[in-house]
Amino acid sequence: MAAPDLLDPKSATHNTKPRLSFSTKPITLTPREESEVVATVMKWKTVTAIFLLVVLYLVMGAAVFRSLEQPHESAQRLAILSQKLEFLSRHSCVNQSQLEELVKQVVSAIRSGVNPAGTLTNHSSLWDLSSAFFFAGTVITTIGFGNTSPHTEGGRIFCIVYALLGIPLFGFLLAGVGDQLGTIFGKGIAKVEKMFVHWDISQTKIRVISTLLFVLFGCLLFVALPAAIFKHIEGWSALESLYFVVITLTTIGFGDFVAGGSEIEYLDYYKPVVWFWILVGLAYFAAILSMIGDWLRVISKRTKEEVGEIRAHAAEWTANVSAEFKETRRRVSVEIYDKFQRAASIKRKLSSELGFSPAPELTLPRRTVSVNFNDERDKIERDAGLQGLTTPLTRNSGLYMNGLDPERGDISIIEHLK
Amino acid sequence: MNSVGKSWLLLTGLIVFYIIYLLFGALVFSSIERPVEEQLRRDMDALKQEFLNQSCVSAASLENFLVRVLTANKYGVSVLRNSSVTSNWDLASSMFFANTLVTTVGYGHTTPLSDTGKAFSIVYALIGVPFTMLVLTACVQRIMYPLVIAPVCLLQRSGLEPRPATVVHFVLLLVLVVLCFFLMPAAVFSVVEVSWSFLDGLYFSFISLCTIGLGDFVPGTQPGQKYRPLYQVAVMVYLFVGLMMMYLLLRTFHKMSDLHGLTSFLQLPRCEDSDVDEDREPIVDEDSRTANHVTEKTASRHLDPASQPSYNTINKG
Numbered sequence: 001m002a003a004p005d006l007l008d009p010k011s012a013t014h015n016t017k018p019r020l021s022f023s024t025k026p027i028t029l030t031p032r033e034e035s036e037v038v039a040t041v042m043k044w045k046t047v048t049a050i051f052l053l054v055v056l057y058l059v060m061g062a063a064v065f066r067s068l069e070q071p072h073e074s075a076q077r078l079a080i081l082s083q084k085l086e087f088l089s090r091h092s093c094v095n096q097s098q099l100e101e102l103v104k105q106v107v108s109a110i111r112s113g114v115n116p117a118g119t120l121t122n123h124s125s126l127w128d129l130s131s132a133f134f135f136a137g138t139v140i141t142t143i144g145f146g147n148t149s150p151h152t153e154g155g156r157i158f159c160i161v162y163a164l165l166g167i168p169l170f171g172f173l174l175a176g177v178g179d180q181l182g183t184i185f186g187k188g189i190a191k192v193e194k195m196f197v198h199w200d201i202s203q204t205k206i207r208v209i210s211t212l213l214f215v216l217f218g219c220l221l222f223v224a225l226p227a228a229i230f231k232h233i234e235g236w237s238a239l240e241s242l243y244f245v246v247i248t249l250t251t252i253g254f255g256d257f258v259a260g261g262s263e264i265e266y267l268d269y270y271k272p273v274v275w276f277w278i279l280v281g282l283a284y285f286a287a288i289l290s291m292i293g294d295w296l297r298v299i300s301k302r303t304k305e306e307v308g309e310i311r312a313h314a315a316e317w318t319a320n321v322s323a324e325f326k327e328t329r330r331r332v333s334v335e336i337y338d339k340f341q342r343a344a345s346i347k348r349k350l351s352s353e354l355g356f357s358p359a360p361e362l363t364l365p366r367r368t369v370s371v372n373f374n375d376e377r378d379k380i381e382r383d384a385g386l387q388g389l390t391t392p393l394t395r396n397s398g399l400y401m402n403g404l405d406p407e408r409g410d411i412s413i414i415e416h417l418k
Numbered sequence: 419m420n421s422v423g424k425s426w427l428l429l430t431g432l433i434v435f436y437i438i439y440l441l442f443g444a445l446v447f448s449s450i451e452r453p454v455e456e457q458l459r460r461d462m463d464a465l466k467q468e469f470l471n472q473s474c475v476s477a478a479s480l481e482n483f484l485v486r487v488l489t490a491n492k493y494g495v496s497v498l499r500n501s502s503v504t505s506n507w508d509l510a511s512s513m514f515f516a517n518t519l520v521t522t523v524g525y526g527h528t529t530p531l532s533d534t535g536k537a538f539s540i541v542y543a544l545i546g547v548p549f550t551m552l553v554l555t556a557c558v559q560r561i562m563y564p565l566v567i568a569p570v571c572l573l574q575r576s577g578l579e580p581r582p583a584t585v586v587h588f589v590l591l592l593v594l595v596v597l598c599f600f601l602m603p604a605a606v607f608s609v610v611e612v613s614w615s616f617l618d619g620l621y622f623s624f625i626s627l628c629t630i631g632l633g634d635f636v637p638g639t640q641p642g643q644k645y646r647p648l649y650q651v652a653v654m655v656y657l658f659v660g661l662m663m664m665y666l667l668l669r670t671f672h673k674m675s676d677l678h679g680l681t682s683f684l685q686l687p688r689c690e691d692s693d694v695d696e697d698r699e700p701i702v703d704e705d706s707r708t709a710n711h712v713t714e715k716t717a718s719r720h721l722d723p724a725s726q727p728s729y730n731t732i733n734k735g
Contacts, residue, residue: 054553061516061542062509070507072531080490087483093474102469106484107491109462127455132444144630146526151634152454156621158446163628169435176428243536250547252524255633 130271134260137275140166141282143253147261178283185214215288222249222281230259233270248278249285510647514638517654520546521661523631527639558666565591566670584674595667599660600624610649611637627660 088096126148127135135148139159150156189210196206227241236244236257244257259274260266470477507515511528518525519542530536566587573583604619614622614635622635638650 050553050556054550057546057549058513058516058520061519061546062513064538064542066507066509066512072535073507076490076531080486083483083486087479091475091479093472098469102465103487105462105465106487109458110488110491129444136444139630142522142628142630144524144625144632146631146633149632149634153617156617160621160624162446163624163630167628180426237533239533239536243540246540246543247524250522250543251629252519252522252543252547253631254524254526254529256526256529 131260134271134275136162136166137278138253139163140170141251141278142167143248143251143278145253145255145258145261147255147258173279174283174286177279178286181280181283181287218284218288222277222284226277226281233266234259234262234264245281249281251282508647510650514650514654516542516546517657518631519543520550521629521657522547523626523629523657525631525633525636527633527636554662554665557662558669561662561666562669565666566673581678584677588670588674591667591670595663599627599656599663603656603660607637612640623660626657627664629661 084099088094088099131148138145139162150159189207192210193206223242223245227238227245230236230241230244231238234241234257240257244259247254247257248259260271466480469475470480507528515528517523519539530539569590570583570587573587574580578586600620600623603623604616607619607622608614608616611619618635622637625632625635637653638646643649
């Protein structure tokens with residue numbers, strides 16, 4: 001799928017680099033003093049439409065998730081209940097309330113980050129320096145995995161203050177890294193364009209190809225490669241690794257899968273490398289998501305424009321055709337009338353010279369013509385042209401005497417003269 | 419060349435400062451949380467010992483049982499007797515989950531179990547996140563006028579200079595947002611949720627509205643919650659409106675710092691760089707200022723790609 005705004009020749013000449021950024025410009029117009037009333041009306045409609053679309057999207061997602069997940073959840077529930085019953089039956093000295101109490105304590109311990117399963121002696125702390133560093137990173141990038149979270153009041157208050165300062169700081173950093181990434185990419189594009197200029201391919205095609213290349217290369221470097229590494233080190237499946245990468249880099253960060261969060265022996269430099277990957281990958285994902293946002297916006301604008309254009313064209317065409325038709329009818333009727341008047345005056349002169357009475361002869365052919373003409377009338381309305389009148393009217397050869405030419409379609413207007 | 423060198427220098431400085439900030443945070447968190455964790459671990463140990471002593475259960479089978487319980491719990495399935503029979507994936511909860519996905523909050527209290535669910539989440543998020551940002555932008559653009567431009571003009575007309583007017587307005591807006599979207603919801607949550615204190619409610623509001631979403635507190639997940647679907651929908655609405663206000667704050671701050679020359683000093687993308695043709699709303703209505711902005715913009719504009727990483731607008735500087 002090509003970026004529509006790259007294909008616009010205006011923007012191609014205006015920007016030296018492909019636009020990958022998401023401009024915060026919305027679909028709606030801004031209120032200007034002059035046209036404020038009109039713009040306000042349009043904005044509300046557009047915003048409401050978009051809002052309804054989002055609600056629809058959410059409902060659709062909810063329905064799909066429910067149909068996919070509920071069976072699994074029920075199966076999981078049944079499994080664990082049967083486990084519990086089996087446990088109780090096998091160890092008859094334990095009664096249910098004791099077990100419930102233990103489970104409750106265990107669950108709340110898990111919530112506090114302490115895992116009672118497994119031997120507790122060689123358990124590494126969740127708050128040693130490297131893990132705390134990782135946690136601070138998840139807070140600032142707003143990923144927020146949640147596998148560790150502060151449980152003391154002091155910790156929570158500090159978390160709030162820390163995030164308040166750290167998130168803008170990270171925002172600046174992300175902007176800077178994205179900048180540099182974009183510069184590197186832009187330079188590469190310029191080089192590629194220089195190469196291709198000899199091959200005489202259009203500039204927009206080059207831009208489209210280069211955008212695709214950027215997306216593919218970035219996907220390879222920041223998504224596929226780390227996913228493969230995680231699969232190997234953490235022992236997840238391919239889908240789970242990809243799922244982790246996407247959920248992390250969009251800063252959603254569920255926390256069901258966390259790199260460096262399992263009980264495996266990790267290498268010393270594993271966690272810092274993961275953190276660095278998150279930083280650069282976030283910048284890349286920001287660019288990609290901005291691009292998708294741009295496309296959505298341009299597509300919706302284009303669609304609106306196109307629909308508007310089509311409607312305008314149709315209206316224009318209809319108006320043109322009817323105006324043309326009216327004009328032709330008017331013009332021809334005037335000509336016919338003139339000719340008729342001249343013919344009538346000639347006839348009067350002739351008859352006055354020869355001593356005939358002119359009136360009845362004139363009316364007869366006219367009436368005949370109009371009767372024949374009524375069949376043809378609909379055809380004329382449809383074709384907006386004045387052909388196809390010749391055959392039924394040539395019988396009335398008397399018309400030729402009056403100077404009216406059926407071939408020219410003058411007959412069509414005769415009924416106006418009645 | 420000078421500006422390029424300066425930008426590299428700034429970037430390096432930012433990275434170094436960022437690392438220092440992370441280290442500092444790590445130290446503080448570590449010193450606060452670690453003792454508590456140690457204590458809890460000791461308590462757990464004692465509990466397990468006590469349980470094993472007075473029963474016929476062997477350590478191995480207990481371990482086995484606990485592991486399974488914890489795995490189920492990770493997916494939100496509780497084994498306790500009084501756990502509610504409501505599913506985590508009925509329509510309202512699924513919608514809540516979809517909402518946490520597209521707003522990038524991502525609590526993680528329920529996560530997709532099936533492979534298909536995970537694959538669908540990936541696609542849904544990739545489309546939904548930019549889509550949501552689009553909607554937020556459109557909404558913010560709409561409310562920017564009555565909430566920001568008009569009050570600032572009003573302040574200017576009542577005699578203030580443009581710069582102090584924007585500062586005063588920003589402070590007022592900040593106080594209003596904190597009151598309505600942090601303090602008030604915190605009070606409401608501390609009343610509705612049985613086990614939350616006021617600080618917990620405030621912590622939850624902050625963590626959610628910054629889209630961090632740790633997931634240690636999630637409203638509506640307590641067993642026996644009355645009117646659960648309605649409650650979850652209300653929380654969703656609160657999150658969306660709150661996100662919009664945060665974005666509005668950010669945008670106002672960005673425009674304000676444009677005006678005060680901060681963004682061009684730090685060589686950051688100006689707020690108006692992104693406004694190409696349609697959106698030219700200077701925060702103050704002075705024609706001379708807009709002329710200045712135009713010339714400054716051409717000087718400081720150096721890059722388009724990824725210069726406005728606004729998919730996560732809270733990150734945006």
